[in-house]
Amino acid sequence: MQEEYMDYYANFDEEQRLVCQNITRIEFDTTINQLELFTHSAETLTEFGAATGRYSIFYAQKGLDVTAVELVPELVAQLKQNAVDQNVELNVYEANATDVSFVPNSSQDMVLILGPLYHIQEESERQAVIREAHRILKPNGVVAVAYISRFFVAGLLAKMSSTLISPLILNELNETGLVTSKEVDAFFRTGYFAKPSEIENLTKSEGFRIEKHVATDGFGRYIGSEINSLSEQQYQAWLQHHLLVCSEPSLLGSSNHGLVIARKYS
Template identity: 55%
Template sequence: MDALIAQYTGADEDARLVRQYITRMEFDTTMHALAPYLKAGASVCELGAATGRYALTFAQMGCDVTAVELAPEQVAILQAKADSLGVSLKLFEGNACDVPMIPDTSQDLCVILGPLYHLQSPAERAQVIGEAKRILKPDGVVAIAYISRFFVAGLFAQKFPELICPEVLSQLLENGLVTDPRADSFFRVGYFSTPQEMEQLLTSNGFHVSSHLATDSIGRYIAEGVNQFTPAQYDAWLAHHLKTCTEPTLLGASNHGLVIATFAGNEGHNEHRFDKEK
């Protein structure tokens, strides 16, 4: 846990999401997908809120926002930004796997856009989904983001060829982990999943998957071109992307994936798209 906090101490998550078109697309796609659930007055919880790029946007849209963040420095930055903007939200320092400060059946939407990048054990991943289930109202909605292990392998081939060896690739493919000391600390504290696994994580906990998006699609592979777009070109590319990002064949190739699901209780709706395709 200390290593994870250290990884995000000094990190500027807000700048990451806006400094390039390729990262702005991640934010714009996520907001587009969540828009139907972000009605004024809706109770929205973000677990792993970082410096508040999403949580503060939700609050500015009139939602009743609760934000939980693990890293103390990120909590302080988020609070300072909220004060500067005159935005009101409930902010807690805490672990997404255990949020007793949030009452049972109190939230319309639970957004988990970072913790599953780092919860390396199945028990931890089940805990965070269990907490989401506990705090959601009946028919509440959860949105979870993940990083694809297939994309990470391609990233290594492109930028970190020293990690292209049987040991690293086998561990990544089989376990979603990268422990090689030559890897950057982000990868060593990370967990990288498959699209199928993320759907199964939700359906096995009583959720019904309503949409699954390739948040970046192929954009990361053509980042040099995308980042050189004019504003009009970016708008055209984003519109194209939003029409195609639910294409199942793009999911594993995308850096980030986003799964949105409705709490369906413990019975029914426990099938998922990958089962249907068999």
């Protein structure tokens, strides 16, 4: 399973994913906006699953001391090159988010986990990732945990192909968060899709207190072509509306991505 995951991201254009269309831009813009309250006073930040460095480089440019952790060698190479191209200094490690023993205990103000949980199918490994974040955070440090909603994925399967709408596939997704059908691509076969309440419970069980929980995309993915056709001025208007309502609990679960922000007990 990990080999299939590694191959998928080795050949996927992750560099452009967050900027290539409005419905993906809103993920980045919302995440940055929601983290602003917590990052403005931070000095040290570690990102698990940094990919090509879109977030890590952004925060390094803001003056933070950033450690970027990424598992896929091809993404690590691109991350390093991006840092050079943008004249940014980062501490970069090729490693699994379940073990970041190279980061000292209680040394970080912020930890970002904005992708690893999308593909960690074993509960014990998801717990290990959150536990590592807790270990390296200072007292009162903040973790941001992104997830993909299994409720959204059910609708996405319906849009992809009617052949995917079967009791077998939908029950598996609803009960386990997995989609193992050979009819879907590697992203889904290697994915883990969570319930919003599950991510809250996961962070709380490892010693965190929930500060915020937002629907990162809202319902924008359901009207994707309309959002993508917006002018820049219209997109900014939609973004401002979305930022006003993204904390509305009724939107959680229907959003493609969710974001839980939590603080380590002092």
